Structures are given as structure tokens and as C-alpha cells.
Amino acid sequence: MIRHILSASLLIAACCSGAIAQSHPPHAVPGELEVDPYIASDANAGAAPIEDPAVFAAFGGEAGIARVVDGLLERVQQDxxxxxxxxxxxxxRLRRTLIEQFCYLLGGPCHYTGRDMAxxxxxxxxxxxxFNALVENLQDAMDAEGxxxxxxNRLLARLAPMHRDVVTR
Ligand code: HEM
Known part of the structure; x- marks a missing residue:
């Protein structure tokens, strides 16, 4: 009960139009591969890392974080x-970047190579x-890891403000 109140309070295409007239955008050289424009940066992780080393230790380091992410993804697939x-x-890719993101946010020696949340x-x-369904799955995965x-809640507090970038309707 308390946990649900807590989570609730914590969690408070342009396709195709007009682009057909030209076969290549003006800056593209025909035949050249298009390069993904984002640059890997920890700034894309969406929050600053927790500085208290006790938190990373409580998650069991990188191996423990990987188990939490695996538990989360298994639950998501069945939800x-x-x-x-x-x-x-x-x-x-999702697994790799989530492990990187959580590890970075929890103060571990990791770098986030994914895209920004928005x-x-x-x-x-x-x-x-x-959004809340995903958080519930994450809570269950963390419970299962003890x-x-x-x-x-230290991790959830870092993730909660990302609501504004993740939720669009
Ligand atoms: C705070 C909450 C969340 C965090 C921290 C988060 C984090 C991430 C990360 C790190 C990635 C991979 C980034 C990359 O490929 O560069 C990702 C991808 C994705 N997330 Fe989330 N996510 C959150 C919430 C959600 C929710 C609520 C949903 C849907 C219910 C969702 C659906 C997806 C999907 C479908 C992808 C794959 C996107 C694609 O490849 O097009 N995420 N997320």
C-alpha cells in the first residue's frame, strides 16, 4: 500500500509529407550511407549518478544490476x-543500454551509450x-533480487522525472 502511494507520488511523425518530390535531401550525397546522428554520452542517461557508493553495492554491482534488468525484461514480455x-x-540493445543506464545512475563505473529518453x-x-506498469515490473524485479x-526508491527517484520525456499522451 505504502509502496503504491510512493510510486504514484514519485511518478507524477513527421513521416512522408512533402518529402517525395526530392529523392535525396539537399545535403546527402547519393549512394552514401546515412549515419545515425546521435552521439553516445552519459548526458543522454536522463539524470545524474547517485554519489553514495552504498547504493551501487546494495544492487550487487554490475552483475546484480544485470539480473534486475533481466527480471524487468522478462516481466515486460509477459505483461x-x-x-x-x-x-x-x-x-x-535494450538490455545492454538499460544495464548501462542503471549502472551509471547508481554510481557504477559504466557509461551510457544509448539515445536520450525523449x-x-x-x-x-x-x-x-x-509508465506505471513498467515501474511496477521494475519494483517486482528488484524485490525478487532482494x-x-x-x-x-533511490533508483526510482532518479527515474521518476523521466516521466516527462517518456510519456507523450
Ligand atoms: C523511466 C522509465 C524508462 C527508462 C529509464 C527507459 C529507458 C530506456 C532505454 C535506455 C532504452 C534504449 C535506448 C536506446 O536504444 O538507445 C529504451 C527503449 C525503449 N523503451 Fe524505455 N524507458 C522507460 C520507460 C519506458 C516505458 C514506460 C515504455 C513503454 C511502456 C518504454 C518503451 C520502450 C521501447 C518500446 C523502447 C525501444 C525503442 C526503440 O528501439 O524504438 N520505455 N528505454
Whole structure:
């Protein structure tokens, strides 16, 4: 009960139009590969790292974080409220970048190489209910790993403000 109040309080295309007239944008050289424009940076992780080393230790370091992410992804795949949103996702990439992101945010010796939260989620039309469903799965995954409740909340407090970049409707 307390946990749900806490999570609730914590979690408070342009496609195709007109682009057909030209076969290449003016700056592109025909035949050249298009390069993904984002630059890997910890700034894309969405928050600053927790500086208290006790938190990273409580998660069991990188190996413990990887187990939490695996538990989260297993639950997401079985959660009919949200699994459809992830059907077209690149799961190995998702796993890798989530481990990097959590490890970085928890103060571990990791760097985040993924995209920023707004760019990644923009086209998925995610709702607050779906956001909360994912957080519930994360809480269950952390419980299953025996992460103390206070430590879980340290991570959730870093993730909660990302609501504004992840939820678009
Ligand atoms: C604070 C909450 C969240 C965090 C920290 C987060 C983090 C991430 C990260 C790190 C990636 C991979 C980035 C990359 O590929 O460069 C990602 C991708 C993705 N996330 Fe989230 N996410 C959050 C919430 C959600 C929610 C609520 C949903 C849907 C219910 C969601 C759906 C997705 C999907 C579908 C992808 C794959 C995107 C693609 O490849 O097009 N995320 N997320």
C-alpha cells in the first residue's frame, strides 16, 4: 500500500509529407550511407549518478544490476498491458543500454551509450498507466533480487522525472 502511494507520488511523425518530390535531401550525397546522428554520452542517461557508493553495492554491482534488468525484461514480455509496445524492439540493445543506464545512475563505473529518453520514446505514444506498469515490473524485479526498499526508491527517484520525456499522451 505504502509502496503504491510512493510510486504514484514519485511518478507524477513527421513521416512522408512533402518529402517525395526530392529523392535525396539537399545535403546527402547519393549512394552514401546515412549515419545515425546521435552521439553516445552519459548526458543522454536522463539524470545524474547517485554519489553514495552504498547504493551501487546494495544492487550487487554490475552483475546484480544485470539480473534486475533481466527480471524487468522478462516481466515486460509477459505483461499484456505493455508487451505490445516492445514487440518491434531490439532486445539485446535494450538490455545492454538499460544495464548501462542503471549502472551509471547508481554510481557504477559504466557509461551510457544509448539515445536520450525523449528521442527513444517519442514515437511510442506511451501513457502514464503504461509508465506505471513498467515501474511496477521494475519494483517486482528488484524485490525478487532482494534489493532493500530504501535502495529501490533511490533508483526510482532518479527515474521518476523521466516521466516527462517518456510519456507523450
Ligand atoms: C523511466 C522509465 C524508462 C527508462 C529509464 C527507459 C529507458 C530506456 C532505454 C535506455 C532504452 C534504449 C535506448 C536506446 O536504444 O538507445 C529504451 C527503449 C525503449 N523503451 Fe524505455 N524507458 C522507460 C520507460 C519506458 C516505458 C514506460 C515504455 C513503454 C511502456 C518504454 C518503451 C520502450 C521501447 C518500446 C523502447 C525501444 C525503442 C526503440 O528501439 O524504438 N520505455 N528505454
Amino acid at each position: 499484456e498491458r505493455i508487451e505490445g509496445i516492445f514487440r518491434a524492439s531490439d532486445w539485446p 528521442s527513444v520514446h517519442r514515437d511510442h505514444g506511451i501513457t502514464t498507466r503504461e 534489493i532493500p526498499f530504501a535502495m529501490q
